[in-house]
Amino acid sequence: MASSELGLRRGETRAGTEPRPSHRAGLTAFGCSRDEAAAFRDMGARLGMPVTPVEAAVCAANAELARGHRCVSVSHKTRITGATLLALSRAGVEYICTRSIGFDHIDLRCAERLGMSVGNVAYSPDSVADYTLMLMLMAVRHAKTTIHRTDSFDYRLSETRGKELRDLTVGVVGTGRIGAAVVDRLRxxxxxVLAHDTHPRASATYVPLDDLIERSDIVTLHTPLTAETHHLLDRRRIERMKPGAYVVNTGRGPLLDTAALLSALENGQLGGAALDxxxxExxxxxxxxxxKHIGNEALARLQRLPNVLISPHSAYHTERALHDIVENTLLNCLNFESGTTA
Structure with a gap:
């Protein structure tokens, strides 16, 4: 099943009229790790969908590897540019399924112009929801500095005491499947718990976004990245947050104005941040x-702060999520091949 947060729907256009190379039912899965490749082979065999896993991320130079298949699977880790889409189209690809909920790494307008369908997949919301709660707890209990001290055999207690979640107000921005699962856990x-969403659907107290920002001790972001949500937490809103408040982001990086977040952390306005x-990135x-020099000074500055936790976009990285992603990718492609893609 394809899914999306905050009502986002996948771009869905049928193939254009230009002749396509002959094809056979099957899927080329680009950017596969070893466990993804093994899961695709095993589940593809059981579902009757042959899979060709490719370790390399898809690009214009290797798009020909998909020739003979109308369907490809791509990772969220790589931007799918117009040049890549054109090369895939010329190889006969008509359907692209991203192994993620978000589409922000794909040039959807170009795909539509080329007559290519784009789909996404749902996976266990518990993976990201569990991770979000872990980040919250680590942030309010100053886990980063505690772990650093004990790693160097310094077992003294921190001079700053932690906080307990029951004493805090948590604002959940975006209550799709993942945001709703976070709300359930927070109870x-x-x-x-306060919530904000353009399409309220969870059992929660919904308030305007600016109200949530001003009243919350922790603000956690779970919206898709669109033109409207880019820098949703901008300088103005960050400056309106409670003194000592925390920001948690397991959604997409550009939901946050990084420069404004850095200023608020470095001047002591905010208590900390936990960013996946x-x-x-x-x-x-x-x-x-x-x-190596990572070439992202803002990220380097964030990592140097004792009250900022950084993890490498890994909230989704569980065995259950892998199973869901692979299975739903294959089901999407089978539906496309049979002409039943919604």
Whole structure:
């Protein structure tokens, strides 16, 4: 099943009229890790969809590897540019399924012009929801500095005491499947929960976004990235947050104005941040950058702060989510091949 947060629907246009190369039922899966490749082969065999896993990320230079298949699967880790889409189209590809909920890495307008359909997949919202709660707890209990101290055999207690979630108000921005799962978990901690969404659907107290920003001790972001949500938490809104408040982002990096966040953290206005996604993460996250200049000064400054937790876009990275992603990718492609894609 394809899914999306905050009512976002996948771009859906049928193939153009120009002749297509002959094809056979099957899927080329680009950017596959070893466990993804194994899962695709195993589940593809069971569902009757042959899969050709490719370790390399898709690009214009290797799009020919998909020739003979109308369907390809791509990762969220790589931008799918117009040049790549054109090369895929020339190879006979008509359907692209991203192994993610978000579409922001794909040039959807170009895909539409080329007559290519684009789909996404749903996966266990619990993976990201669990991780979000973990980041909240780590942030308010100053886990980063505690772990650093104990790693160097310093077992003294921090001079700053942590906070308990039951004493805090948490604002959840975006209550699709993941945001709603976060709301459900927060209830178990006894904290006050506020929510904001253009399409309210969870059992929560919904308030205007600016109201949520001003009243919350923790603001957690779960909206898709669109032109409207770019820098949703901008300088104006960050400056209106409660003194000592925390920001958690497991959505997309550009939902946050990084420069404004840095200013608020460095001048002591905010208590901290826990970020699984950051602006400009492409080409850095998922790579071994030890001993290298990462080329993202904002990220480097964030990581130097003792009250900022950074993880490399890994909230979704669970065994259950892998199963869901692979299965729903294959089902999407089978539906496309049979002409039943919604």
């Amino acid at each position: 178990g901690f006894g904290c006050r 996604v950051v602006e400009g 492409e080409g850095i996250f998922y790579a071994d950058c030890r001993g």
